[in-house]
Amino acid sequence: MSVIRSCLESVRSQVQQCANGRNVNLVAVSKFHPVEQLMEAYEAGQRHFGENYMQEFLAKAELMPKDVHWHFIGNMQSQKCKKIASVKNLYAIETIDNEKKARLVNQAREAIQTPLRIYVQINTSGEPNKAGVMPSEALELCKVVQSLEYLRLQGLMTIGSISNSQLQDQNPDFQLLSDLRLKLQKELNSPLELSMGMSSDFPLAIKYGSDSVRVGSSIFGSRPTEKPESVVSSK
Secondary structure, X not given: OXXXXXXXXXXXXXXXXXXXXXXXXXXXXXXXXXXXXXXXHHHOOOOEEEEOOHHHHHHHHHHOOOOOEEEEOOOOOHHHHHHHHOOOOEEXXXXXXXXXHHHHHHHHHHHHOOOEEEEEEEOOOOOOOOOOEOHHHHHHHHHHHHHOOOEEEEEEEOOOOHHHHOOOOOOHHHHHHXXXXXXXXXXXXXXXXXXXXXXXXXXXXXXXXXXXXXXXXXXXXXXXXXXXXXXXXXX
């Protein structure tokens, strides 16, 4: 058994145990890892993969099987929205944080006549350098997403602060997003999923009600600190 397959099975087991019967989606974050490693996870049954950068995502989407469900989970610049959203097997964009991006993505999906799942990214930690809309502005943006024909409001996403992710028993970012979901579901009269939790804190995120966790290093190992020149390994 390969190391990646073994790590993936371990993470799946942890997710299942923490979920306690709920359906929690595992997104394998493949940023900076070559296609060969993604294929090891794919061959072990993994179908949901998350990417952070447009060029890397577009290149991998061309090389990987077409039944992969891609999640774009990186900070998305407005001028890149249409290219990212034009990939037909893009499953979800999890980082919509303003109306302009939502409308650009809607235009791209209209061109291919395929609706797209959208998570509104929330800045739960209040850090000025963190992407995401402030909680007080979330309702307005969610209503915009709901109003656009080729977007489907799937839920809310957060990254949270590094310090909170290191806590063992509680996480204010997860609590805030969980509370916000309850409030917005009533306001919008629509169910919302939560996407929160990464390698260091996904078990706690699931306990706070996360429906989707984004796990990278616990599956693929530590990643390079710089973008690779190619998505294909040179080995």
